[in-house]
Amino acid sequence: MSTLTKQDTFSSLLESAPKTFEAARALAKESYLVQGIPASKAEEYKFTNIGKKLEQNISKFTAAQTFDVAGELVKSSIFEGFEGDVLVFSNGKFQPNLSSKIEGVEVSLISEKTDLALGSIAKPEKDAFAALNQASFEDGIFISVPKKAQIAKPILLLSFNQANEGQVIQPRVWIEAGDFAEVTFIDHSISLGDTAYFVNKVVELKGGINTQLSYYRLQNEGKNAIEVSSIESDIQKDARFTSVNISLSGDLVRNNLSLNLLGSNSEGNMFGIFLLNGKTHVDNHTNVDHTIPHAESHELYKGILADQSRGVFNGKIFVRQDAQKTNAFQQNNNILLSEDAIINTKPQLEIWADDVKCSHGCTVGQLDEEALFYLQARGIDKMQAKGLLLYAFAGEVLEKIQEESFRNYCDTLVQERLGSKF
Amino acid sequence: MLSIKNLHASIEGTEILRGINLEVKAGEVHAIMGPNGSGKSTLASVLAGREEYEVTEGEVIFKGKNLLDLAPEDRAREGVFLAFQYPVEIPGVSSTNFLRTAVNQVREYRGLEALDAVKFLTLMKEKMKLVEIDQKLLSRSLNEGFSGGEKKRNEIFQMAMLDPSLSILDETDSGLDIDALRIVSNGVNQLKSDKNATIVVTHYQRLLDYIVPDYVHVLYKGRIVKSGTKELAMELEEKGYDWIKEEVDSAATV
Numbered sequence A: 001m002s003t004l005t006k007q008d009t010f011s012s013l014l015e016s017a018p019k020t021f022e023a024a025r026a027l028a029k030e031s032y033l034v035q036g037i038p039a040s041k042a043e044e045y046k047f048t049n050i051g052k053k054l055e056q057n058i059s060k061f062t063a064a065q066t067f068d069v070a071g072e073l074v075k076s077s078i079f080e081g082f083e084g085d086v087l088v089f090s091n092g093k094f095q096p097n098l099s100s101k102i103e104g105v106e107v108s109l110i111s112e113k114t115d116l117a118l119g120s121i122a123k124p125e126k127d128a129f130a131a132l133n134q135a136s137f138e139d140g141i142f143i144s145v146p147k148k149a150q151i152a153k154p155i156l157l158l159s160f161n162q163a164n165e166g167q168v169i170q171p172r173v174w175i176e177a178g179d180f181a182e183v184t185f186i187d188h189s190i191s192l193g194d195t196a197y198f199v200n201k202v203v204e205l206k207g208g209i210n211t212q213l214s215y216y217r218l219q220n221e222g223k224n225a226i227e228v229s230s231i232e233s234d235i236q237k238d239a240r241f242t243s244v245n246i247s248l249s250g251d252l253v254r255n256n257l258s259l260n261l262l263g264s265n266s267e268g269n270m271f272g273i274f275l276l277n278g279k280t281h282v283d284n285h286t287n288v289d290h291t292i293p294h295a296e297s298h299e300l301y302k303g304i305l306a307d308q309s310r311g312v313f314n315g316k317i318f319v320r321q322d323a324q325k326t327n328a329f330q331q332n333n334n335i336l337l338s339e340d341a342i343i344n345t346k347p348q349l350e351i352w353a354d355d356v357k358c359s360h361g362c363t364v365g366q367l368d369e370e371a372l373f374y375l376q377a378r379g380i381d382k383m384q385a386k387g388l389l390l391y392a393f394a395g396e397v398l399e400k401i402q403e404e405s406f407r408n409y410c411d412t413l414v415q416e417r418l419g420s421k422f
Numbered sequence B: 001m002l003s004i005k006n007l008h009a010s011i012e013g014t015e016i017l018r019g020i021n022l023e024v025k026a027g028e029v030h031a032i033m034g035p036n037g038s039g040k041s042t043l044a045s046v047l048a049g050r051e052e053y054e055v056t057e058g059e060v061i062f063k064g065k066n067l068l069d070l071a072p073e074d075r076a077r078e079g080v081f082l083a084f085q086y087p088v089e090i091p092g093v094s095s096t097n098f099l100r101t102a103v104n105q106v107r108e109y110r111g112l113e114a115l116d117a118v119k120f121l122t123l124m125k126e127k128m129k130l131v132e133i134d135q136k137l138l139s140r141s142l143n144e145g146f147s148g149g150e151k152k153r154n155e156i157f158q159m160a161m162l163d164p165s166l167s168i169l170d171e172t173d174s175g176l177d178i179d180a181l182r183i184v185s186n187g188v189n190q191l192k193s194d195k196n197a198t199i200v201v202t203h204y205q206r207l208l209d210y211i212v213p214d215y216v217h218v219l220y221k222g223r224i225v226k227s228g229t230k231e232l233a234m235e236l237e238e239k240g241y242d243w244i245k246e247e248v249d250s251a252a253t254v
Helices: A011-015 A022-035 A050-057 A071-077 A128-136 A369-376 A382-398 A404-420 B040-048 B072-078 B095-109 B117-130 B148-162 B178-191 B230-239 B242-253
Strands: A085-090 A106-109 A141-145 A155-161 A167-169 A172-177 A182-191 A198-207 A212-220 A226-235 A240-249 A252-261 A267-276 A281-290 A296-305 A310-319 A327-336 A342-351 A357-365 B002-011 B014-024 B029-033 B053-062 B080-083 B090-094 B166-170 B197-201 B215-220 B223-228
Touching (some): A022 A128, A050 A226, A071 A155, A085 A141, A172 A182, A212 A404, A226 A267, A240 A281, A267 A382, A296 A382, A310 A327, A310 A357, A327 A342, A369 A382, A369 B072, B002 B040, B014 B223, B040 B080, B040 B197, B080 B148, B095 B148, B117 B178, B148 B178, B166 B178, B215 B242, B223 B230
Parallel strands (some): A172 A198, A182 A212, A212 A240, A240 A267, A267 A296, A327 A357, B029 B197
Antiparallel strands (some): B002 B053
8 A cells, every 4th residue: 555654644643642552552553554644546545635635734743632612502503303312522532521421321431441342343454544543542432332222312422623733633432232222323523613623533333133223424524624534333133233424514524434244134224425515525435244144235325516526435345255145235326516526436346145136336417407497397496496306316315314303404404505505 | 478480499400490480369279280300399398498499580479578588487487387298207306395386486476475385285185186186196206106197197287286377288198098188188178268378289189189279280390381270180180291291392392
């Protein structure tokens, strides 16, 4: 893998790493130094030249400190109609005093869980940024849902980011759910300011057998922010995991999402929308690994790109030799609204088993002119007709969100965007 | 109501309409017939404002306004309605929401207040009866998975909801079985009044048994080459279009 000069990469950040999880950090640091920050020739970062973006600050990057988040701000940031519990983060660090106590769920700082197998799901050797996070994050959150617990109300992970150029926010999240547990998380980060800070996030999710886990995420980063995240989940027998990812802004955003289907009759779902304008660049790299028979995965990502925005979709599905009777479906559809918008899409299917049902596909197109004319011919204003069609396009993903208040909130954001900007 | 003078239109440089003249008054039903490729659907599309067609000459005055200056949505708001030959399936847009948006935008343009949910539903229920359309159909996405007949009925249902003064039915009869044809025609006939007008574009005379025209025009090579009454349609049914083609083509070579 091609890299930038190794000795400079995030040196000050690595030097100031805390003394917790020493073995895991040492391992990750080594892995990070081997991989280096991917440059433009790195296959996995081919269309997302993040090295160049980070280059000017790379040797002097420091960790962003926490700042005081006002209780009023927390209150006003919660979606209308939301009735669940809220966990608050300031520049990636958990703020227990601003967060709810969740009945029946264990929540603590990750540093208190000294025997945690950090990096056993999001392995540092798979991605340089995941390695960097593991080597140098300050502290994170540990959430454990006990066996058979049904957490009826969703848990909102509300992050406030406010940092300067050259500062790094490194959230680290560990979520585990015991057998038969059911729980939904909403990950929402709010940017306070337009500076070019860097977020490097890792979320590891470990579900037991027959768990029902949902992880919804709304990315609305500041327009100059750079963000990389690695979210990875192990999915056991009879369990279901659903991810919905909505990306609306940021300068450069890279999402790595990986699902490991480890037990039969497990199900992994990955849904996403990216609604881009200006010069925003969003790259969704997803990975589904079918290792056992009788599991299924469903994936649908949709992109609407305006102005000079750029989208990347890379979806990998692996069906291992043992994974007979796999059902794996993947789709990526995109609408380009301007001549300058670019999408690079690459659905990728690798199958070693011989008795499987798999499909993948992608489309890139413009708005359907015939449909537009049909709506106009009924008296609907052209702009509004466009909005209606784009909203219908995005709606197929939005409707995957089961939590009503969050769905309504996203719905409004999407409609506002489609009505005003496009 | 509608006055078309020397209308020429082309698509991608090919001239399709070569000087159409047509006068339509309130209360009248005009049938436009003609062989395939004669420009019938082009005429309907140009009147509704489809952008692919370029009008190169002539004018269209609708209720005193230059129709060709108006955007498609404004033509609809002024009272032009095109029943599509191929109604478009639009997944994700619910029929009901679409129609409510359309009805209220048209009403706003005409200076009427927007209908609230209750009034809208009442109006919808009333108009649904006209074309015997099922409520279940309207809770689905617009035209998605509708049969051919259901799509055409939905067109006439939309027409009833939007209350146009000029309705243009583009091959609304093609592909319909007799029952569906009867339902669709019945809807159109009930909506007819002395204040509105209808242009029926069709290849076949069959539809005109149900929607009886006051005038029949034959379009060939982008011009109206013959006009008459409903008897002309009968003659075309009996003799086909060849005799008209011959008449026109031989006149042209003289």
